[in-house]
Amino acid sequence: MNIYISADLEGIAGVVARDQLGGTSENYRRARKLMTDEVNAAALGAIDAGADEVVVNDSHASMTNILIEDLHEEVRLISGQPKALSMMAGICSAYDMAFLIGYHARQGERGTLSHTYSSTTIGQFKFNGQVVGELGLSALIAGYFGVPIGLVSGDDAVCSEGKELLGDSVKLAAVKKNLAHRAAESLGPLQAGRLIREQARQAVSAKESAKPLILKSPATLEITFLNRGMAEEASLMPGAEIVSGSTVKFTHPDTREVIAGLEVMVTMAMSIPSDI
Numbered sequence: 433m434n435i436y437i438s439a440d441l442e443g444i445a446g447v448v449a450r451d452q453l454g455g456t457s458e459n460y461r462r463a464r465k466l467m468t469d470e471v472n473a474a475a476l477g478a479i480d481a482g483a484d485e486v487v488v489n490d491s492h493a494s495m496t497n498i499l500i501e502d503l504h505e506e507v508r509l510i511s512g513q514p515k516a517l518s519m520m521a522g523i524c525s526a527y528d529m530a531f532l533i534g535y536h537a538r539q540g541e542r543g544t545l546s547h548t549y550s551s552t553t554i555g556q557f558k559f560n561g562q563v564v565g566e567l568g569l570s571a572l573i574a575g576y577f578g579v580p581i582g583l584v585s586g587d588d589a590v591c592s593e594g595k596e597l598l599g600d601s602v603k604l605a606a607v608k609k610n611l612a613h614r615a616a617e618s619l620g621p622l623q624a625g626r627l628i629r630e631q632a633r634q635a636v637s638a639k640e641s642a643k644p645l646i647l648k649s650p651a652t653l654e655i656t657f658l659n660r661g662m663a664e665e666a667s668l669m670p671g672a673e674i675v676s677g678s679t680v681k682f683t684h685p686d687t688r689e690v691i692a693g694l695e696v697m698v699t700m701a702m703s704i705p706s707d708i
């Protein structure tokens with residue numbers, strides 16, 4: 433049994449502030465260790481339940497956050513960027529289940545460090561009319577390959593988002609309670625690890641009840657950018673068009689192409705500054 437983990441940083445217990453998310457600060461160094469430990473806890477839970485292979489994709493910013501020297505010896509690491517499918521790079525039909533660890537709520541919603549992809553570029557993503565954040569996007573990519581999401585960890589807000597989107601079968605590990613956009617009440621690392629490990633074990637044990645999230649074809653993606661210039665830049669992609677204000681639409685019968693289109697449009701739009 434093969435388990436895929438996509439690991440972000442904003443939803444890790446104890447992570448609430450910008451200086452924990454990158455750069456050269458002592459707080460970032462500590463956050464990387466906390467992230468690695470939560471990934472290990474998820475891997476251990478999967479292994480407890482009989483997983484043979486666990487692969488983790490480092491999904492935050494530079495995608496070089498996880499400390500490989502501290503990673504569980506059975507886990508393989510995908511890191512670096514850019515890479516196709518980004519936060520879900522390497523996912524394929526060979527996996528039985530995926531976990532989303534350290535995730536956060538989508539842009540504009542309640543949740544510690546909530547945003548979608550780039551807080552200086554993206555207002556929202558909509559697939560077939562439904563607003564999705566990073567959790568939803570990762571779940572749709574996994575679903576394209578027939579892989580269900582078994583576990584979501586992060587704050588209580590992203591856990592609610594996961595339950596709403598994925599239903600009652602998804603296991604949740606709320607390792608912190610959102611208090612404000614840059615504040616939370618977190619479990620200590622040992623308790624967070626125990627919770628994640630147990631929920632991961634239960635997720636894999638109950639894998640028959642987990643269902644992949646499937647996007648109906650033809651899939652329509654609408655991206656609302658933070659300004660018109662970004663939308664104009666993204667609309668240069670063949671097949672993309674501005675449909676209103678700063679919203680760009682792209683439709684394709686193959687879901688994989690729509691997701692590739694998202695990555696291209698976001699990358700293009702990121703070259704445009706968020707101020708005038």
Ligand SMILES: [Zn+2]
Pocket residue numbers: 440441442491492493
């Ligand atoms: Zn992140």
